[in-house]
Amino acid sequence: MLDYRHSPAAIRALVRDDAVHRDVYINSELFDLEMERLWRAAWTYVGHDSQVPNAGDFYTVNIAGQPLLMLRGSDGVVRVLLNRCAHKGAKILGAGSGNCGKLLRCSYHGWTYSLDGSLRTVPVKSGYAGTRFAASEAAAGLTAVANVAVYRGFVFARLKPSGPGFEEYFGGALSSIDNLADRSPVGRLEVAGAALRYMHNSNWKMFVENLNDTMHPMVAHESSAGTARELWQEQPPDAPRPMVIEQFLPFVSNYDFFDKMGVKVYDHGHSYTGVNFSIHSSYSAIPEYAAQMEAAYGAERAQSILGESRHNTVYYPSLTVKGAIQTIRVVRPIAVDRTLIESFTLRLVGAPAALLERSATYNRVVNAPTSVVGHDDLYCYRAIQEGLASNGNEWVSLQRNYSDQEKEGGSLGVHNGTSEISMRGQFRAWAAAMAPSGTGA
Amino acid sequence: MMQAAGDDEALIAFVYHEARLIDEKRFDEWYDLYADDCRYWMPLMRGQPQSAEHTSLFDEDKLLLKIRIERLRNPKSYSQAHPSWCQHILQAPRMESRDTQAGTVVLRTPFMYLEYQQDQQEIYAGVAWHHLRLGGEKILIALKKVELLNCEAALPSLQLFP
Ligand code: FES
Ligand SMILES: [Fe+2]
Numbered sequence: 001m002l003d004y005r006h007s008p009a010a011i012r013a014l015v016r017d018d019a020v021h022r023d024v025y026i027n028s029e030l031f032d033l034e035m036e037r038l039w040r041a042a043w044t045y046v047g048h049d050s051q052v053p054n055a056g057d058f059y060t061v062n063i064a065g066q067p068l069l070m071l072r073g074s075d076g077v078v079r080v081l082l083n084r085c086a087h088k089g090a091k092i093l094g095a096g097s098g099n100c101g102k103l104l105r106c107s108y109h110g111w112t113y114s115l116d117g118s119l120r121t122v123p124v125k126s127g128y129a130g131t132r133f134a135a136s137e138a139a140a141g142l143t144a145v146a147n148v149a150v151y152r153g154f155v156f157a158r159l160k161p162s163g164p165g166f167e168e169y170f171g172g173a174l175s176s177i178d179n180l181a182d183r184s185p186v187g188r189l190e191v192a193g194a195a196l197r198y199m200h201n202s203n204w205k206m207f208v209e210n211l212n213d214t215m216h217p218m219v220a221h222e223s224s225a226g227t228a229r230e231l232w233q234e235q236p237p238d239a240p241r242p243m244v245i246e247q248f249l250p251f252v253s254n255y256d257f258f259d260k261m262g263v264k265v266y267d268h269g270h271s272y273t274g275v276n277f278s279i280h281s282s283y284s285a286i287p288e289y290a291a292q293m294e295a296a297y298g299a300e301r302a303q304s305i306l307g308e309s310r311h312n313t314v315y316y317p318s319l320t321v322k323g324a325i326q327t328i329r330v331v332r333p334i335a336v337d338r339t340l341i342e343s344f345t346l347r348l349v350g351a352p353a354a355l356l357e358r359s360a361t362y363n364r365v366v367n368a369p370t371s372v373v374g375h376d377d378l379y380c381y382r383a384i385q386e387g388l389a390s391n392g393n394e395w396v397s398l399q400r401n402y403s404d405q406e407k408e409g410g411s412l413g414v415h416n417g418t419s420e421i422s423m424r425g426q427f428r429a430w431a432a433a434m435a436p437s438g439t440g441a
Numbered sequence: 442m443m444q445a446a447g448d449d450e451a452l453i454a455f456v457y458h459e460a461r462l463i464d465e466k467r468f469d470e471w472y473d474l475y476a477d478d479c480r481y482w483m484p485l486m487r488g489q490p491q492s493a494e495h496t497s498l499f500d501e502d503k504l505l506l507k508i509r510i511e512r513l514r515n516p517k518s519y520s521q522a523h524p525s526w527c528q529h530i531l532q533a534p535r536m537e538s539r540d541t542q543a544g545t546v547v548l549r550t551p552f553m554y555l556e557y558q559q560d561q562q563e564i565y566a567g568v569a570w571h572h573l574r575l576g577g578e579k580i581l582i583a584l585k586k587v588e589l590l591n592c593e594a595a596l597p598s599l600q601l602f603p
Contacts, residue, residue, distance in 0.1 A: 193495040194486045197595040223518035227511045231504070244505060340595050345496050353494055360496040365505075369596035370483070370498045372512050378598055379520035 004029050008435035015431040018402040018424065019395045022388040025203040030434075031336035038317060038433040039064035040159040042268075043169045045319035045330055046070050048344070049078050049153045050190040051097065056115060059097045062332065063159070063318070068145070069093050070155055073115040074102070080145040080157045081117045086138045104142070117142035152181040153189050154319075164268075173270035176313035180323035182305045184348035185296035189326075192356055196343040198369040202381035204317070204333040205426070207341060210377060211312040211320045211329075212273045212422040214258035215400070217251045220380050224372035225251035241284070247362050250279035251373065261311060261417035269316030269429030271422035275414050278311035280324035286354050296350075316426055326359040329367060337385055343367040398423045447546070447575045453534045455580050456548055456571055460529035463602050468510040471602075472503075476574055476581040479503055483587040483603065498592065498599075513600075520600065523559035527601040530555075534571070544576035545583070554603040565603055566590045 004011055004027070011030075014021040023030055044063050051059045052072040059070045060083055067083035069092070083091050085106040092104050092113070103120060104113040112120045119141035122128070133139055147158040149166035154177055156166060167174070181189055200207060210216065217225070228248035232241075250257075262275030274280070293302040309324040320329045326348060332340040345363045347356050366373045388396070401419035403410070411428070415421050455474075462471040475481070482491070483499035493500075501509070512518055532551040539546045547570060554565040572584035587603050 193489075194593055196485065196496060196498070197593070199595040199597050201597070220519070223512050223515045223520070224508070226517065227515050228508050231507060231511060242502075242504060244508075248508075342595075347494075357493040360494060361500075364496045364498070364500060368496075368498055370599050372509060375520040375598045375600055376518075379522075383519075 004033060008439040011435035012431055015427045016395075017404075017407060018399040019397050020427050022394050022396060024427075024430070025205060025385065025396075026336060026388050028336040031203075031333070033434060034430075035064040035333070038430060039333070040066070041163050041433055042317055043147075043149065043156045043158045043166055043315075044317070045315065046080055046148075046155045046157050048189065048191045048346075049150055049155055052078060054099065056099045056101050057097075058093055058100055060093055060095070063157070064333075066159060067091055068157070071100075071104075071115060071117075075116070077116075078148075078150055078155055079116065080148045080155065082143040082145070084142070085111060086113075086119060086141050086143075087111050087122075092142065113142050117144050152177050152187075169268055170270060170315065171266050171268070173266045173272070173313060173315060176272055176310055176321050176323050179305060179308050179310065180321060180326065180346070182297075183293075183323065183326070184350055185292045186350040188349040190347045190349055192345045192347040192360070195330075196363060196368040198341045198343065198367070198374060198378075200339040200341055200378055200381060201337060202339060202378070202385045203336060204331050204339040205430075206381040206384055207339060208314055208317060208320070208331060209423045209426065210381070211314050212263055212271055213420075214261060214263075214273055214311075214417050215255070216377075216380065217258065217279075218254065220376045221251040221373055224376055225249065243358060243361055244365055246283055247365060248373075250282070253279065255418060259416050259418040262414050263417050263419060263422050264414050265411055265421055265425045267412065267429075269426040270314055271316075271425060272310050272313035273417055273422070274309060274311030274324070275417075278309045278324060280311065280322075281309045283358070286352060288352050289355060292351065314422065314426070316429055325362045326355065327363045327367065341367075398427070447544075449536050452536065452546055452548060452573060452580065455573065456534040456550055456569075457531060459571070459582070459585075460531055460552075464526075464528055466513075466526075468513070472506060472510060474580075474582050475503055475506065475585075476583050477503055479506075479582055480584045481506060481587075481602070482584065483589060483592070485592055487588075487592065498589065498596075499587070509602075520598065525556055525558040525600045527554060527556045527603075529553075529603075531569075537570070544574060546573050546575065547571065548573065552603075556599060556601055556603075558600070561597075563597060563599070565599075567592075567603065569603075 014024055046061055047059045047070045052070060055072055055074045057072045061068050069081050069083040072078050085092050087109055090106055090108045092106055111122050114120050119139055145157045149156045181187055225248040229252055232245050261273055261278055263273045264275050265271045313321045318331050326346040328344050330342040334340055343363050345359045365371055398420045411421055411425055459474055481499055481501040485497050489495055530553040534548045534550040537547040537549045550569045552569055556563045567587055567589040570586040574581045574583045
């Protein structure tokens with residue numbers, strides 16, 4: 001029986017320059033190791049600070065098997081704490097979000113904590129007189145995650161104490177978050193309403209890879225976007241295009257369109273498609289908004305902000321951002337063949353309501369569990385999950401536009417949009433985290 | 442012009458009929474029950490206001506309903522390679538309100554909805570609100586609002602029409 005935990009060489013052998021072994025998607029030991037070695041070492045997305053606007057506001061999440069809570073303190077600081085009582089370990093907040101008032105109180109024995117996590121009161125504390133209590137973990141209160149970064153409202157945490165810094169980890173990929181936030185005339189975003197929560201019965205990497213997979217839309221989405229196109233063709237050519245038609249039709253653009261879109265690859269598995277233009281480029285103008293942006297930033301800068309229309313940016317491994325339409329999708333792996341995708345709609349603070357309406361529509365029509373586009377994608381992920389059980393060919397090809405130069409650092413920068421280079425970049429980061437060099441055979 | 446039958450019995454029968462047309466995949470007949478300016482709406486949150494600024498699970502106009510119906514029939518809809526089937530189980534619809542002047546009524550129908558595909562059966566429950574228009578030749582659905590019991594839950598693909 002192969003034991004990946006104790007064999008870095010076996011893990012390394014799963015990732016070739018241009019292909020990966022099927023075990024990366026279907027082996028549950030590797031899934032557990034991914035949570036430990038890749039997810040806890042990465043800067044993962046927790047939530048947006050607009051979800052906790054006031055002191056005592058909280059939002060709970062589970063990242064890499066860790067129950068966490070994002071909490072705004074009375075000092076205004078957003079912290080990420082382990083959602084675990086310092087006494088016997090009960091989850092301290094059970095609800096998904098809300099306001100806990102001026103303190104946190106455990107549901108079991110009533111220990112209370114200040115909003116910074118420090119222990120405040122313990123009922124009948126005299127019972128601990130003469131014990132080791134004061135010097136123990138219990139008295140230290142709720143454990144705070146030490147490495148937290150809030151970038152333009154996006155809250156990230158690195159659960160492992162050591163590792164690359166936030167800016168070093170994301171590097172130039174942060175420009176997609178900048179562009180998204182800059183689209184607000186005041187530079188601020190807010191989560192609008194609830195998340196669309198879509199349970200995928202497939203491995204998390206299929207979703208993440210798919211976000212920069214530009215060879216699938218014209219095939220997989222022919223049934224949804226292609227149907228919309230056919231129905232629309234019956235209309236006179238000058239008929240005004242409803243918003244959903246505007247949003248559907250680019251999905252069935254041709255190969256040349258997606259190739260010319262371009263893909264930009266960064267270190268640590270990050271990338272974005274839509275360097276030159278994207279499926280979001282030809283939405284009808286909202287003149288009131290353009291004027292607002294010009295007034296806020298000046299004509300040149302406003303043009304450069306709105307001139308970008310990036311398709312999907314992957315903040316490997318936990319977050320994908322669609323700046324041009326103001327939606328984000330958060331990746332929460334649950335098991336080797338189970339992944340929760342949460343899709344948030346963002347409001348550009350200060351922008352006209354028409355923009356939020358466009359984002360809300362897009363998110364519903366494309367990213368929801370009720371979305372015909374989503375059904376197409378998930379069907380394909382599931383087909384892979386089941387197909388990989390086949391013995392006889394254990395390799396998944398990632399060879400499109402591969403060149404040996406990639407090995408010498410030639411992978412970074414801009415490439416043709418239909419290249420599978422972003423996926424190869426993800427697996428290079430994957431292998432580096434799962435079996436770091438110097439960890440022996 | 443003939444007036445649509447507005448007595449309670451006919452309206453209640455209409456609600457049952459609407460569900461049956463979905464379950465039997467008689468989608469062209471089903472589509473014709475909807476007014477041209479209709480809405481088929483399934484909110485994402487309890488008590489969600491009807492506003493374009495909040496996203497929903499469904500918020501279909503007639504065009505989107507048409508796209509969904511035609512997609513189900515498209516041979517390239519791989520996600521329907523194993524066709525989905527559904528079954529509505531309705532509690533007796535109740536007349537909630539009637540505006541005689543405007544010729545509109547609202548019916549409330551608690552329901553269970555099962556959707557089945559390839560060895561998997563999902564069970565949903567909720568309350569459907571039918572806002573019907575009576576003025577013309579036939580009864581038309583102006584708004585069908587479906588309040589799903591687990592609207593905020595993580596859901597699998599839901600491909601037909603609760
Ligand atoms: S477990 Fe929390 S107070 Fe005992
Ligand atoms: Fe897709």
